[in-house]
Amino acid sequence: MREKADVNQKIFVSAKEVADRAGVSRSAVSRTFTPGASVSEETRRRVMEAAEALGYHVNHLARGLMRNESGLVCLIVSEMDTPYRSSLIRAISHQLQAVSKIAMLINTDRSDKSVDDALRLAISYRADASIILSGMPDKSITDLCVKSGQRLVLINRDEEREGALMINLNDREAAHRAFIAFQRAGCRRVAFANSDVGTPSLMAREEGFVAAAIEAGVEVIVERFGPTRYQSGVILAQRLLTREARPDAIFCANDLLACGVMDTARHQFKLTVPDDICVIGFDYIEQCSWSSYDLTTFAQPVDQIAKEAVSWLTHPAKTDSIASQISPELVWRGSVRGG
Amino acid sequence: MREKADVNQKIFVSAKEVADRAGVSRSAVSRTFTPGASVSEETRRRVMEAAEALGYHVNHLARGLMRNESGLVCLIVSEMDTPYRSSLIRAISHQLQAVSKIAMLINTDRSDKSVDDALRLAISYRADASIILSGMPDKSITDLCVKSGQRLVLINRDEEREGALMINLNDREAAHRAFIAFQRAGCRRVAFANSDVGTPSLMAREEGFVAAAIEAGVEVIVERFGPTRYQSGVILAQRLLTREARPDAIFCANDLLACGVMDTARHQFKLTVPDDICVIGFDYIEQCSWSSYDLTTFAQPVDQIAKEAVSWLTHPAKTDSIASQISPELVWRGSVRGG
DNA sequence: GAAATTGTTGCACGCGATTGCAAAAAGAGG
């Protein structure tokens, strides 16, 4: 009659059944699985035995309904197969598991609307918190989250949101250091290779770099193209290196761009790094340590970011909205002269 | 008094409140948000209006409790920041979202016990399904999953489990083709570079390659070391290339190893690819297309895998356990002569 | 031995939704 229901029928064993088998009340079962509840050693043993035999597991959906705490944390992210993103996700979900929470993964496209939808989903699932790695949701939605008592963490999102924790890198300052490094290496013509997506942190790096150059009275070439991926780095390098005044130093908005730039400089333009051209990246993805690149870059401390985010989730908020500033460490490798 | 409760207090608006505001019964609200339920146009409008004003969202926890269908799908995976894994996760979570399901991410360490724990968690959350990308859970647990009506998908896991869908690559056959490719390129001394973790698919590649060589009456060198990462490739290359009879062709168990092997062959041993040595990888990670590598490799069709997995979740099982065999395509690039 | 204290246990209610059922309302047909 109802074949669809038949197939999807889930028959999990409930606390009632365990109680019957153990010869105790349902409350006893519930208390056995509630840390800190009052149960005698004897009943606990019998309950555990019955639970084991029947394959009982507490229903976290129902528990979440009662406790008003689902244990779910929503991770909102786009292009999650990118090296930096995936390592951040890994770090976060690892930290979450350490405090018995569990990550729900939602990937979005570029649009802010899809981030809004993701947050709505988080609300529907009564997620304890949402961590946003990409895009920027509408204020009305974030307000609803906060009002509903959901925690909110924005990573490298720049824009402020009441009641949310914001973890940001000090992009400007880092960019400044990149410029100094180029100067020390004796570079004369510096350039900045950026994507054209214009996210706040990328723009901050650009602005910081340009500002440092202007401050030093040096001209700087800025080129922007495509998403922050390898292929864009290829195009950017082609544009930069065919210029009349060829740059001898390129600061790239992130490591993937840098890889594309380096490969193109070497293979297509037959330049050597760092003798003909110095390159600095940003993120500290694993590939940069590979001997084909050996890229000097700024390290985003993903573990620290993850730890800060998760520990804030488990601790009460101190003020209305908190900002955490992290200074990325410049990791010296072979793509810049000197060091 | 109870400061902790205060802080974690979540105050979501419930269907009751919406009903009151709209002047209808709770059932009407529920039906408005249940596709296919019978509600008049007028009440639906009033309900939606009230819901909008109050910021109401259906509680999926409670819905899941009633419907016995949480909408959650558990992804169990280790080392998820690895390029191949992260692209597979992306593909799967994307497909899941397309059918209104949502991925919970659990990362495990190497041990099978942690996979067991992950599955137990999946049961606790009444996940509609679990997809296992790493490790192999105990049969007692998988049986419990299947008995409870939870769907199970094993990707590249080899070992059989009753009631589960198994998606496997035809590793042996692919390895055979790799050997043929080397022969066509005129290679004389072939080698296989493997990790020593010994997962079924890696071993299948090794066995297939060795079998093909033996069949052709050619000797083959096999070296195993470490996890399937770049750094292991470096070590493997050092071991292989310092041998008296230096191989002129290396089939690597996966792309990361291949990258390490290539870099080491070039930079440390000053060999050129593919003239001095040919290399073939496995997985088709993005890095292999970078011009520093330009690696000939077997493409794991992640989108196809994801699609098969998810479509099986939404369709009734036809038989007890289903196996799907996929033949990876050999993508020819510059790391092998000829082609 | 009685009273006070401490520790367990079961009952019953509530969490926020879905849904079968029957009553009420609306529409159709003559």
Added chain:
DNA sequence: CCTCTTTTTGCAATCGCGTGCAACAATTTC
């Protein structure tokens, strides 16, 4: 206008669990 059919609606039961409350048992104290 009345009857028959079709929609719409509200009531109440249900899902699996947590927990306050009161009853009860065990232990301590005087």
